[in-house]
Structure formats: C-alpha cells, structure tokens
Amino acid sequence: MTDTRQIAGLAPDRLLNIERHLDRRYIQPGKLPGALTLVARRGEVAYVKPQGLMDVERNKPVCRDTIFRIYSMTKPITSIAMMQLYEQGRFLLDDPVHKYIPAWKNRRVYKSGVYPHFLTVPATSTMTIRDLFTHMSGLTYGFMNRTNVDAAYRELGLDGSRDLTMEALVNQLAELPLEFSPGTAWNYSVSTDVLGYLVQLLADQSFDEYLRENILDPLDMPDTGFHVRDNQLDRFAACYQFQPGDQLKLQDDPETSPFRREGRFLSGGGGLVSTIDDYFHFAQALCQGGEFRGRRIIGRKTLEFMRSNHLPGNQDLPSFAVGSFSEAPYAGTGFGLGFSVKTDVAKSHANGSVGxxxxxxxxxxxxxxxxxxxxVMIFMTQLIPSSTYPIRQELRAMVNGALV
Structure with a gap:
C-alpha cells in the first residue's frame, strides 16, 4: 500500500529510497564507511538519516551530530563572507587583485620548463577579484597532477599544508606563473584561499574571527571551525581513502588528525569541519534568500547575483574548463560566485531545476x-577522492523523485 502522507510536499516512502540505496550499494559492501543525508523543503527537514560507521576502527556509528571534514564546502562560506564586504563597499568585483596584493601586478603565464626554471610570457589580461570567485584566475591546485605549474604547487606545499600561512601562500603564488591569462578559461584552484586572505585584509580581522562573528554565530553553527576541539573529539569522524577493488584505507585518524590542532593556515578553500545541522543552517539561509531564523547574512539581490552563471557567454564548465574536477557535474552546469549553477537540466543528464x-x-x-x-540536500561521508562513485547524481535522482 502506498504511503500518501507528505512532508513539505515530499513523499516519505520515496525518500526511503535514499536509505535503501546507500545501504545496499555502498555501506553493506564496504564501499563507504557510513553516511548522513538530510533533505529539507520549505524550511522543514523532511528526511535525515545516519547510516554505517563514522569510525570503522573503533566501531563508532554515524550520528546526527558527527563532525565531518567538509573540505571544499568551505568555499561557499568564504564566498559569502567576501560578498558581505562587497555589500559594504569594501571592493568591486572588477578591481584588479594587485590593488590589494601589490606583488601580484604584471602576472606572467607559463610557456614551458619545470620549477624553478620556467619560461613565461606576460598575461594578456589583468586578474580581477571576480576571477578569483569564478576560478578563472589562472591559478591551479597541486592535486590536479596535470601541468608543470601544479607540480610546483605540490613541491612548495601550496595545497593547504597546516604549516603554511595565508601570507606565505599569497607571497609564493606571486612568484609562480599562471596557467592561462585571467578570464580566458576555468580551472579549479586555490583562488578561494586567496579570497579568505582578502577577507582578513579588508575586514582587518583574522579570518576565523570574521567567519565566527558574521556567519557561524548568526546562523547558530557552533560545531563549524578550522580545528576540532577536545570536547568535540568523540564526535569527529575518521576519513578514508579509496583503494582498488572498492576497498577503504584509513586516511586520517580522528585522534591524530591535523584538524586536532590549530593550524596557521586558515584555508578558505577547504579548511572547515562541520556537522550536518550546522551546514543545513547555512544552506537554508541560502535557500531563503540570505536569511535564517531572522538572521540575515547576505542580501537577496547579492545572492541572486552570486548564483547566476558568470562564465562568458553563459557557457557550461566542459566548454570552458581546462582542468579535470569532480566537485560539480559537467554538462549543463555553469559557475557563479562560489557555487556551481545548473544552466540546462536536459544537458546535465540529472534531474533538477535550472538555477x-x-x-x-x-x-x-x-x-x-x-x-x-x-x-535543500546535504550529504556527509568521509571518502577521498570525491570522484570515486556517482553518489551526487544518484542523490539528485532520488531526492527529486520524492517531490509530489
């Protein structure tokens, strides 16, 4: 007999497909240690389900208040922080980056060679703040393993070593060539780490303090931060690395994790840990035009601007990207100021809505x-790399399939 009840226009029996699918396909076979999924509509949580283990070695189950490494889900929070300063007139999006980081004037682009012996040519365009938001800056990530430039990032530890500082990152990047002239291509990169540095510079306040005062405290996100405190350790998940044959290998033990100590590098691109309810408060604020429980973190028109596709000519990522990446689907997806944006549902091969x-x-x-x-949908697990399984697209199919 079909369950005819609804929660905010979602069918509970159809939402159970998420639990069944994750258990049968991923958790029971040992492909994922555990998972936690939340679905909300019109501000009401319709589904939240912890499954499996947060720590296989200690046989600890995933709980609703488990603390996860959210890595690049830090980027939207950093982007909102920077756009709060935009709303205060602290900068304009077409400001050249070198206005705030003078050493970044006269950037050069890679031509040939290996670090430290690069042959370069002058960039044909000036990097703007907008280029940092949209990953059209010409910067890269060392883990791309694609070019001699990203090899230099790896050699210099620029992907977020806890011993790095925000100032050291920015100074070192000034010495390295860009992958391409700013604005001419899309490449996933440390750009959002640079935005975090600019938040600190423009607000004249440490980045973590700024986030706490302007986003985390207003949205009641007490478990979100750059390190795991002693009183949070019991809730901190282990992280695992995919091994051939659908096997898991412990990648980061909670007891000895670098996240247990306060690092000098506050990574705006990937440094936060969080819980599913903390992140739901943030995502729900976005869903409600920038406000949650009477606390506004960003203006409605600013958010509309951020979630527009900022790629030239309304292109999608495959037609404009030069590097591989797995944080967003490919076709039918553009990029805004800190988020991927669906531009064409049919082209994306995944259920959903434009926007x-x-x-x-x-x-x-x-x-x-x-x-x-x-x-709003939020999915938490701890398996590196994110490209291992197509869970994100499967979740879209199941969540949208529950709409009635």
Missing part, C-alpha cells in the same frame, strides 16, 4: 539548493 546551485568536498560531501522547489 540549482551548490558544491562538494574532497571527502565526497556535497550539498545543493534548488530555489525553484525551495529544496
């Missing part, structure tokens, strides 16, 4: 907001 936006993290976490359906 759906969100992002994911290295350890396979993800979220999306669908403003058309007033829908």
């Amino acid at each position: 759906e936006y969100g992002w994911g993290g290295l350890a396979s976490t993800s979220f999306f907001v669908d403003p058309v359906e007033e829908l």
Whole structure:
C-alpha cells in the first residue's frame, strides 16, 4: 500500500529510497564507511538519516551530530563572507587583485620548463577579484597532477599544508606563473584561499574571527571551525581513502588528525569541519534568500547575483574548463560566485531545476539548493577522492523523485 502522507510536499516512502540505496550499494559492501543525508523543503527537514560507521576502527556509528571534514564546502562560506564586504563597499568585483596584493601586478603565464626554471610570457589580461570567485584566475591546485605549474604547487606545499600561512601562500603564488591569462578559461584552484586572505585584509580581522562573528554565530553553527576541539573529539569522524577493488584505507585518524590542532593556515578553500545541522543552517539561509531564523547574512539581490552563471557567454564548465574536477557535474552546469549553477537540466543528464546551485568536498560531501522547489540536500561521508562513485547524481535522482 502506498504511503500518501507528505512532508513539505515530499513523499516519505520515496525518500526511503535514499536509505535503501546507500545501504545496499555502498555501506553493506564496504564501499563507504557510513553516511548522513538530510533533505529539507520549505524550511522543514523532511528526511535525515545516519547510516554505517563514522569510525570503522573503533566501531563508532554515524550520528546526527558527527563532525565531518567538509573540505571544499568551505568555499561557499568564504564566498559569502567576501560578498558581505562587497555589500559594504569594501571592493568591486572588477578591481584588479594587485590593488590589494601589490606583488601580484604584471602576472606572467607559463610557456614551458619545470620549477624553478620556467619560461613565461606576460598575461594578456589583468586578474580581477571576480576571477578569483569564478576560478578563472589562472591559478591551479597541486592535486590536479596535470601541468608543470601544479607540480610546483605540490613541491612548495601550496595545497593547504597546516604549516603554511595565508601570507606565505599569497607571497609564493606571486612568484609562480599562471596557467592561462585571467578570464580566458576555468580551472579549479586555490583562488578561494586567496579570497579568505582578502577577507582578513579588508575586514582587518583574522579570518576565523570574521567567519565566527558574521556567519557561524548568526546562523547558530557552533560545531563549524578550522580545528576540532577536545570536547568535540568523540564526535569527529575518521576519513578514508579509496583503494582498488572498492576497498577503504584509513586516511586520517580522528585522534591524530591535523584538524586536532590549530593550524596557521586558515584555508578558505577547504579548511572547515562541520556537522550536518550546522551546514543545513547555512544552506537554508541560502535557500531563503540570505536569511535564517531572522538572521540575515547576505542580501537577496547579492545572492541572486552570486548564483547566476558568470562564465562568458553563459557557457557550461566542459566548454570552458581546462582542468579535470569532480566537485560539480559537467554538462549543463555553469559557475557563479562560489557555487556551481545548473544552466540546462536536459544537458546535465540529472534531474533538477535550472538555477540549482551548490558544491562538494574532497571527502565526497556535497550539498545543493534548488530555489525553484525551495529544496535543500546535504550529504556527509568521509571518502577521498570525491570522484570515486556517482553518489551526487544518484542523490539528485532520488531526492527529486520524492517531490509530489
């Protein structure tokens, strides 16, 4: 007999497909240690389900208050922080980056050679703040393993070593060539780490303090931060690395994790840990036009601007990207100021709405907001890399399939 009840226009019996699918396909076979999924519509949580283990070695189950490494799901939070300063007139999006980081004037682009012996040519365009938001800056990530430039990032430890500082990152990047002239291509990169540095510079306040005062405290996100405190350790998940044959290998033990100590590098691109309810408060604020429980973190028009596709000519990522990446689907997806944005539902090969936006993290976490359906989905697990399984697209199919 079909369950005819609804929660905010979602069918509970159809939402159970998520639990069944994750258990049968991923958790029971040992492909994922555990998972935690939340679905909300019109501000009401319709489904939240912890499954499996947060720590296989200690046989600890995933709980609703488990703390996860959210890695690149930090990027939307950093982007909102920077756009708060935009709303205060602290900068303009077409400001050259070198206005705030003088050493970045006269950037050069890689031509040939290996670090430290690069042959370069002058960039044909000036990097703007907008280029940092949209990953059209010409910067890269060392883990791309694609070019001699990203090899230099790896050699210099620029992907987020806890011993790095925000100032050291920015100074070192000034010495390295860009992958391409700013604005001419899309490449996933440390750009959002640079935005975190600019937040600190423009606000004249440490980045973590700024986030706490302007986003985390207003949205009641007490478990979100750059390190795991002693009183949080019991809730901190282990992180795992995919091994051939659908096997898991412990990648980061909670007891000895670098996240247990306060690092000098506050990574705006990937440094936060969080819980599913903390992140739901943030995602729901986005879904409600920038406000949650009477606390506004960003203006409605500013958010509309951020979730527009900012790629030239309304292109999608495959037609404009030069590097591989897994935090967003490919076709039918553009990029805004800190989020991927769905531009063509049919082309994307995944159910959803035009205007759906969100992002994911290295350890396979993800979220999306669908403003058309007033829908929020958040998925937490801890498996590196995020490209291992197509869970994000499967979740879209199941969540949208529960709409009635």
